[in-house]
Amino acid sequence: MHDLVVVGAGPYGLSIAAHAAAAGLDVRVLGRPMSAWRDHMPPGMFLKSEPWASNLSEPAGTATLAAYCAGRGLRAEHGSPLPIGTFTAYGLWFADRLPLPVEDRAVTAVRPWADGFRVETGDDLPPLPARCVALAAGVLPFASVPAPLASLPPGLVSHSSDHGDLSGFAGTDVAVIGAGQAALETAVLLAEAGARPTVVARAPALNWNTTPQPLRRGVRAVLSAPFRAPHSGLGTGWSSWAWSELPWAVRHLPAGVRAHVAATALGPAGAWWLRERFDGTVPVRLGHRLARAEATPDGRVRIEVVTPEGRDVVAAAHVIAATGFVPDLRRLRLLDPAPRDRLRTVRGTRAPALDGGFESSWPGLFFAGLLTAPVFGPAMRFVHGVSFTARALTRGVERRIGAGHGPRAPRVPAPGRAPARVAARARRSAVARAVE
Structure with missing residues (x-):
């Protein structure tokens, strides 16, 4: 039985x-590496977060986005938007450096079993037994569509995360609902692809982030607002710093x-970097609440x-x-109802x-991920x-294993995993080169 299966x-x-x-x-990790970024974000998108705040994490702290970009002559600089494709390739590079393979297997069910869990996949391989399971399912299961749109036929309505390519909307009138980055950038990319988008939002006005201050500010800037706008991974200001x-x-x-x-x-x-492309290009209807x-x-x-x-x-x-x-736990269908509902x-x-x-x-x-935001906050x-x-x-898994299962057996690689690991790394490397 494995100590941990990461889904x-x-x-x-x-x-x-x-x-x-x-x-x-x-530990075993199952899933298509960086699938949401590879398959659900259209070409031309940029990372909204600053590159230095967008690192994946490993104990040594050396596999950073900056390290990936530096080795390839790419820019990962504060105040310079980074293409989504570069971030995706970085994630694949990070996966390739892990000391274990990322197994590209779709998890269909996580069920209580014996003194732990059984993780089932949509292939012919046997389920994985695990003492602990970490569900890192991302955001896609939790896409929110307003109730007035829910009854429309699937061909007429979609969520912004459904689209890895917007070129099929060329020549089409598209209503984009929302006032955040996803709505505004989707609308811009639609217009640039030859579609005719209109942003419809209940907000009375659009909000735009300001150009980020330099990471190293001069003495005058520091003295004028030393406690008003500290930098953080979620932006400037004390509230952002706290979260x-x-x-x-x-x-x-x-x-x-917390909620x-x-x-x-x-x-x-x-x-901030999107506004010039948006203003004068995309019509906006503000103060419009869907009925x-x-x-x-x-x-x-026809939307009233x-x-x-x-x-x-x-x-x-x-x-x-x-x-x-x-x-919303109810949307996490791969989790067996026995634990999910209790x-x-x-x-x-x-x-x-x-x-x-x-x-x-x-x-x-x-x-x-997202399911933990009402506990640990917006980060x-x-x-x-x-x-x-x-x-x-x-640390939590280590405590659980120590408290509930006694000493772990010596780790023995599963038969056939080494060749699978080599093959998986080769596939990810090929994808990373293609994305670059």
Whole structure:
């Protein structure tokens, strides 16, 4: 029985695997490496976070985004937006450096079994037995589509995360719902691909992030605002710094406060570098709240909205909901109902209650990423949260194994894993070269 099976091979899953392996745990990691970034983000997107705040985590601290870029003549500089393709290739490079293979296997079920779990996959290989499981499923299972759009036929409505390519919308009227970076950047990319997008948002105005201050500020700048705008992995300002650097402290706030912070902190805003491409290119309808939507006889969409002046109608051939992700255990279908329906949750949310080691109320079941934001705060919505998560979760697994299972048996590689590891690394290297 393995000490830990990590489900998911995005930034959180890969970082957890790196720390768990370094701690001597017998760990397996399952999932398509960087799948959300490779398959669900169209060409032309850029990373909104600063490169120095977007590192995956391993104990030595040397496998950074800057190290990857420096070895390839690429830029990873503060204040310079980084292409999503470069970040994706970095993640694949990180996966290739792990001391264990990332097994590109789709997990179909995680079930309680014996003194742990059984992890089932959609292939002909036997299930994996594990003392502990870390679910790092990413954000895709939690895509949120507003209720008025939910009854539309699938061909007329989609979520922004459904699209790895927007070129198919050329010549098409598309309504993009939302006012955050996903909505604004999707609209720009649609326009640049030859579509006719319109942004529809309930917000009365669009918010834009300001150009980041230099990391090293002069004496005059420091003296003028020494305690007003410290840099952090989630932006400038003391609140951003607290959410970024003190997730362990956030966990000790009242549940209602944590839930509110997770849902509202660092609200919708466009990146500073996108505004020039957006203004004058994409029409915007602000103060428009969705009331209902229906398919018309000619195969289009008719959206009724409520405005400050009354009611209006937006017509389009397709609607893209760039309306974010909501942590909800019910959406995690790969988790067996026995634990899923019995887990304690954070009051006011459908997210699991967790201890300081990211362990849920079901012994041995750990969570990472978006589902943990109502416990540890907004950092868990970003790549910046991987370092804290990987370290704390690994310690939590070690405690669970020590408390519940006694001494571990010596680690013995599964038969045939070495060739699989070599093959997996070769495939990831080929993909990384292609992305670059």
